Amino acid sequence: MSCTLVSHSGARVPLENGRAVILGRSPDTGVTDKRCSRHQVKVVARYADQDVVVTQLGPNPSFLDGEKLGRSQSGKLTHGGTLFLVNQSHPFKLHYSPSSNGAAQKGRKATDKTKGGRNGKEAQSSPIPKRSLKDFFSTSPMKSSKRQRSPERGHPEVKRQRRDEEASGGRMKDEDEEEERMAEEKLKQLQELAEKSLTERSNSTRPSSSPSSGKECLKSSWQQIGSLMLYTPAGVRGSDKIAGFDIDGCIITTKSGKVFPTAPDDWKILYPEIQPRLASLLKRGYKVVFFTNQMGIARGKLKPEVFKSKVEDILAALQLPVQVFVSTSPGLYRKPVMGMWNHLCEKANDGVTVDKTQTFYVGDAAGRPENWAPGRKKKDFSCSDRLFALNIGLQFHTPEEYFWGWKSAPYSLPSFDPRKLDSTAGLSDPPSACLTSSRPEVIVAVGFPASGKSTFFQTHVIPKGYVYVNRDTLGSWQSCVSACERALKEGRSVVVDNTNPDPESRKRYVDVAKAAGVQCRCFHFSASLEQAKHNNRFREMVPSDSKHVKVNDMIFHSYKKHFVAPALPEGFSEILQIHFVPNFKDSQSETLFRQFSEG
Incomplete structure (x- = not known):
């Protein structure tokens, strides 16, 4: 048996039994209408039932004859029926046709070959179609008036043939009822045999039941x-x-x-x-x-x-x-x-x-x-x-x-291992350095986004009365410079929490400190690119941590490209190395942080 969808323009789409095919705007269908998605519908032929199950995928509706399909809805198309790919345009008519005996024999031989594999093991085969009562009868064993169900059932010629049959004296009512009763009994017996066969086949791949097994799911x-x-x-x-x-x-x-x-x-x-x-x-x-x-x-x-x-x-x-x-x-x-x-x-x-x-x-x-x-x-x-x-x-x-059964191949793990990060390590290098000063000063941060700058300053520096200057909140480096100047005029210290990757970006704040006659120190945050990216991903997974915004990879790599290590000749009185030392609010957060988050 073969199954084909044929368009008015002559395009033919063959459908294999049980194999899903995606149809839409493509050279195969000849459809160029942009209202039709490239993935407009999924069609699955069921040879046993001689129909096709159509599932709507695209944003615009498809039609099965006169039945409209919305997104994710499914319907059945029978022999002679028409699928309109989008709206009521681009019709494809469904044709089922029987194969010759020779082709059927050839198909059976090909199927038999798939049953054996290397070393006698069962090889992969195509999906077994769901069986129905039509597998047991070439035609329905009902009375003749019920045997002629088809899309042409209401055709005038069919009605005329029925009237002629009745006028010429068809079989008596009681004979019809007896035939129906016998047919129904036969159908029931065959159905029981079919269900038994399906159950046995299902059991052959069903996992063995044991005390450590849960109940079987009955519905997908x-x-x-x-x-x-x-x-x-x-x-x-x-x-x-x-x-x-x-x-x-x-x-x-x-x-x-x-x-x-x-x-x-x-x-x-x-x-x-x-x-x-x-x-x-x-x-x-x-x-x-x-x-x-x-x-x-x-x-x-x-x-x-x-x-x-x-x-x-x-x-x-x-x-x-x-x-x-x-x-x-x-x-x-x-x-x-x-x-x-x-x-x-x-x-x-x-x-x-x-x-x-x-x-x-x-x-x-x-x-x-x-x-x-x-x-x-x-x-x-x-x-x-x-x-x-x-x-x-x-x-x-x-x-x-x-x-x-191949041997294990060589491999490498990421350079940053979150399991090994020491939460008890020292914060700064040198360890004896003071993090704050009793006299007005400017602290300029240098480091990757998500390297721990904001958390460090909010925990260890801002509580000491420092004015916090950050481009994310002020919008531009000019606004940051102005904020520094105002704070120093008021006799207050300032911390500049920006990435400041190069001497040019740092010089703005060194000059402001010189003009005010105060010292300028640099806090260089030592977190690597991989560690900073890990911190960024961790923040994504902790939505309650709303003070942090997700950082795009482009920003990380822009910092790396422009980075020049800070040096004392730039005008700094001191450069401290600040290490990322994680501080977890609960064990669940630590468990999440200690996981590799990117491969």
């Missing part, structure tokens, strides 16, 4: 928790053993060979070993969970409903119940931070406590260098998957190590 569902999307399909059950996997580059790769997918359906399962390996984990009582970062959603480059559809299609290809966590923006849920893992353990594992000693995580962002293996020239784009496992305390594998 999506949840949205802040910037976290969570999909729990039917068949998932909690377990004390978790097998965690990244998705991109670990479970799937692009069909196009590009680094990034060119379309929502530009994907394929990465290795043939993946499906049987995951099925084996489920049989051994593991809960299989996918964790993925999808920043494209927060940036508006990827629609949530499109990615949800992609996730469902991946699981349909695997034919396995896998729970999926999707982080859509920076913050608590983005790997390598543990937010997704914590939500799994606390709220999405049926109350079953996870045993980390029996749990592991697999991902391709592992910090491997260039040429880490023969034929692998590119280095890993990050180390976020390895750090995710490290933050949690799990055993880690790359896809090649786990699915193919």
Whole structure:
């Protein structure tokens, strides 16, 4: 059997059984109308029911014959029906046609070949379509008047044929009722057989039940928790053993060979070993969970409903119940931070406590260098998957190590390790230096954004009566200079809390101090670029810390580009090195800070 959508212009879109296809404005459809999204609809053919399930994705509505579909709504299209891609334009008619016996035999042989794999193991196969009663009958075993259900049911010729049949003396009413009764009894028997067959097949991949397993999820569902999307399909059950996997580059790769997918359906399962390996984990009582970062959603480059559809299609290809966590923006849920893992353990594992000693995580962002293996020239784009496992305390594998048995590859971790930062270290160098003075003075800060300048001054200097000058609040360096001059005229000391990376930016305040006849000291904050970025990400994850604004990466790198180390000849009476020493308001904040936050 084949299934095709055909446009009035002659464009043909073949649909495989159970395989999702995204349609929209593209050369394949011949549609150039900009009201039609490139990802307008998702269509899935169901050969057993001889229909197509259409899910609306684009912002403008589609139509199934006369039925309007809104965003994220689904409907069914039967043989002969028409899909209007956008509004009531660009019609595509659905055609189902039977295959010849020879083609069917050939298809069966091809299917048989997929049942065996290397070493006799079961290889990955296409999704098994849901069976219906139509699989058991070529036509419905009802009476003839009910057998002719079709889109042309109300056609005048059909009505005329029925009238002629009745006029010529059709079968008696009691004969029809007896035939219906027998047919219904036969249908019931076949339905029981079909349900039994489906149950047995489902049990073959269902995880083994044990005292450490939770109840099985009966209905698939999506949840949205802040910037976290969570999909729990039917068949998932909690377990004390978790097998965690990244998705991109670990479970799937692009069909196009590009680094990034060119379309929502530009994907394929990465290795043939993946499906049987995951099925084996489920049989051994593991809960299989996918964790993925999808920043494209927060940036508006990827629609949530499109990615949800992609996730469902991946699981349909695997034919396995896998729970999926999707982080859509920076913050608590983005790997390598543990937010997704914590939500799994606390709220999405049926109350079953996870045993980390029996749990592991697999991902391709592992910090491997260039040429880490023969034929692998590119280095890993990050180390976020390895750090995710490290933050949690799990055993880690790359896809090649786990699915193919390769030896561990070399890797490197970030230069800044938040676990090693000493919260009891000294604040300044030299340690004996005074942080404030009893006489009026100007203190000029130098250091990366998020290097701890504001917190240090608010804690150790401002309480001593210093006037606080900051460009973020005053708006320009000219306003900062004017504020310094006013404070010194009043006989008060001043602290200038700006980044001041170069001699030019610092000279403005040195000159003001000279004009007022007071000393000018420099406080150089020693936090590195990596540490400052970590501090910035930590602030993002603590929304109650409202006095800090997120710093763009461009600002960090601009400071680094213009930085010139401060020196005494610039006019400073003293230069102190100020170290970042974290101070945590509670243990939860410290736990969060000690995690690697970027790979």
